[in-house]
Amino acid sequence: MLTSEQLKTLLSEPKRIVITTHFKPDGDALGSSLGLFYWLKAHKHDVSLIVPSDFPSFLDWLPGLEHVRIYTKEVQENQKLIADAEIIFCLDFNGLSRIHDMAVPVENATGIKCMIDHHLEPQGFHDYEYWDPKAAATAQLIFRFITEEMQDAEHISADMATCLYTGIMTDTGSFRFRSTTSEIHRIIASLIDCGAQNWAIHELIYNSSSEERLKFLGYCLLNRLEVFPEYNTAMIYVTQEDLKKFEVITGDTEGLVNYALSIKGIRLAALIIDRKEQIKLSLRSIGDVPCNEICKTYFNGGGHLNASGGNSHDDLQTVINTFKSALPNYKEILTK
CATH class of the missing domain: 3.90.1640.10 (inorganic pyrophosphatase (n-terminal core))
Incomplete structure (x- = not known):
């Protein structure tokens, strides 16, 4: 070396x-x-x-x-x-x-x-x-x-x-x-x-968002946000149709996962996007909730303790179900 x-x-x-x-x-x-x-x-x-x-x-x-x-x-x-x-x-x-x-x-x-x-x-x-x-x-x-x-x-x-x-x-x-x-x-x-x-x-x-991006963010928060209070977890998912409807371009989903994490009491947030060729997942967390371990174990990914990413070639609903099914394995750390 x-x-x-x-x-x-x-x-x-x-x-x-x-x-x-x-x-x-x-x-x-x-x-x-x-x-x-x-x-x-x-x-x-x-x-x-x-x-x-x-x-x-x-x-x-x-x-x-x-x-x-x-x-x-x-x-x-x-x-x-x-x-x-x-x-x-x-x-x-x-x-x-x-x-x-x-x-x-x-x-x-x-x-x-x-x-x-x-x-x-x-x-x-x-x-x-x-x-x-x-x-x-x-x-x-x-x-x-x-x-x-x-x-x-x-x-x-x-x-x-x-x-x-x-x-x-x-x-x-x-x-x-x-x-x-x-x-x-x-x-x-x-x-x-x-x-x-x-x-x-x-x-x-x-402070450089387009009008369409703001409408997209509002739509996601109103229609695509799910909260799982028993696990102090929130999730936003985005379909292919959503991406087309709001003419989403590179960068428009940046920071979207942080809105889910900003909810009081939430310790883990997920953003799951159907990119057609594959499903992309971003995780963010607070404290010692291991985003990198979750991504590595379930979504072919990795990263940092509090910020990680992964992907899957399964369909969107399967990935959502996989994420939900993983939460009980981390209940102790999510709810402490």
Whole structure:
């Protein structure tokens, strides 16, 4: 396994580099990737940022977005960039299945694979890792990687700071999750000092909903919310018809699960969406309710203790029934 010192030596001279992140990039995935992109460009590297899919429209203002390449739009060109890369940075994921169609090209690439991530149970595809499952966000790790491992705090520009702030803010629920440590606040203070405009970032992320999205949220809360008081659990499910009716686009379901979790007394919340090709499930919890264990056991997934995801190729009703049937196994921890 490559050390940080060895990687620092490699990066002391310009290299052909690819940065990638997981399918359907969120604020942390895109923010950390763009933050690293700016840092590598400042050091004269030839950098390509390639993502496996589109991303939420509430991120379309991020600095440097014009440099982001979507893999499926230019497959041959992107495959060549991956094959020719001397170093491939893999951010905010720890298993190649998370990058979907990019998995095989990245796996077959001869470039050094560097994983920077905070999710549990890395799958060992990489040559270098900067991994901390206790970190709140990958953007936090990018800040540490640059300032501590690469010892280059002076090269954090305003654009970099904006991207990293966005990543940390979105992955900590605007700094309200239990992962928001004093270190997070110190990093955020540094990013503001470097030029991140916190008030503007909040406005662009959280006050940019379309009229259709608000109607969709209202419909879900009125018609698709179920509460199971005996388990302190709530669930929202979304059908294919719902997605079509409200013309739901990437990012419109972001944060929907948190409405269920916001109900007084609720310790576990689920969002189950019929995406046609598969059923997607997101879990959020409070305290020591193990979302990651539930997702791993029942839904081919995993993640963090209080925030995890999974999927299933069963039909929507079967997945809903599976979730409900799992609750009695966790009644003690849900009701204590």
